[in-house]
Amino acid sequence: SPQQPLTDLSAAEVAQVHARQTAAYDALRAQGLGLDLTRGKPSTEQLDLSDGLLSLPSTTRDRSGADVRNYGGLQGIAELREIFADLLGIDADRIVAGGSSSLTMMRDVLVDLMLKGAVDGERPWAAEEKVTFVCPVPGYDRHFTLLSWLGIDTVTVPMLEDGPDVDAVARLVADDPSIKGMWLVPTYANPTGSVVTQEVAERLVSMPTAAPDFKILWDNAYALHHLTSAETKSADVLSLAAVAGNPHRPVVFASTSKITYAGAGVAFLAGSPETVAWYLGHLGKGSIGPDKLNQLRHAEFFGSADGVRAHMAEHRRIIAPKFAEVDRVLTERLGGTGVASWTRPEGGYFVSLDVLPGTASRVIELAARAGVALTPAGSAFPDSHDPDDQNIRLAPTFPPLADVTPAMEAVTTCVLLAATEKLTGA
Ligand code: PMP
Structure with a gap:
């Protein structure tokens, strides 16, 4: 046998x-x-579960009275941001609701970091001799291809059951100023299913880093995608980072790609107030506003966090x-x-x-x-x-x-x- x-x-x-x-x-x-x-x-x-969306929205005005068919509202409509604020444990004014892909937001953030520099940085990352990212492995392939496309070097650490090997991460980032950031899928990671514990999250946001503008790209793509009744909550990385004195370190991403439609959902970015302003400042160079009609139909379809x-x-x-x-x-x-x-x-x-x-x-x-x-x-x-x-x-x-x-x-x-x-x- x-x-x-x-x-x-x-x-x-x-x-x-x-x-x-x-x-x-x-x-x-x-x-x-x-x-x-x-x-x-x-x-x-x-996908069929969300077909209620196909006959929504029932109105063309959002809660503030804005006509969602028109330009404007770069940060996304408040009623949808509030629903996801509840689900993600983040203040609604620190959330941006955007287009259909969080991966696009991640790419934009990395391009902005390379060309313009971080909100807490001294110069654009592209002006550095070398930029390196810590990558927990195994991880998400598109995170890695995005780095290689931008010429960002990688150094790997093992992904464990409670998140990345945090001792290994802390050692790397302490000495090497070229290490500007790390990827992390904190909840039900792709592909290991690992969940970052509160303790690991605390260490990641508080560890000393040689780079003053070190970023944790906290890709919470599966935050709500439970397979058991445990319904594990993600660590509140933004509050932990603020308490640790590193409020601008995490940039949070999420989307409804695997909640409603993978090709027509809504993606979210969140961070410190400065990070949100930084992101919107760059976004506004290329957009006068997101698809608010899609956002409104999502808000109507769910009604509340409990609806999600x-x-x-x-x-x-x-x-x-x-x-x-x-x-x-x-x-x-x-x-x-x-x-x-x-x-x-x-x-x-x-x-x-x-x-x-x-x-x-x-x-x-x-x-x-x-x-x-x-x-x-x-x-x-x-x-x-x-x-x-x-x-x-x-x-x-x-x-x-x-x-x-x-x-x-x-x-x-x-x-x-x-x-x-x-x-x-x-
Ligand atoms: N992040 C992770 C970890 C993913 O697994 C995926 C989808 N495979 C994405 C992001 C893509 O997200 P979106 O559809 O919002 O672009």
């Missing part, structure tokens, strides 16, 4: 497992599957069984084999699977040939380079539940085949 550590087996026994998995793999290929576990997208059934919470419970009802199925198949087929470990996230959109070091790209290649698309090897690391070639990001939300089972069964066959190939030198 593969349920005992493969590394404890004799060479002959490993060869037997290898032969069995080769046969299983050949059978798999013969099935001609066409399954996809690559991107963290909401399923059609999830009830809506998120509907998402959970749809996607929690898919995550449970991923874990069931992995446990039944790989549990005890010693060649795989994986996360059991309490929220977010991903499961992070670590396979036998040196075999992740082979697993992904085998799966592709069997008709199962997995996120490309290394994509959770800067420059797509996983130094141990062991991490695979699984995204089970988009396929129907009935497809998650065969896709995961195929993945486990590929994991065992790649591991036994390596162990037998095949």
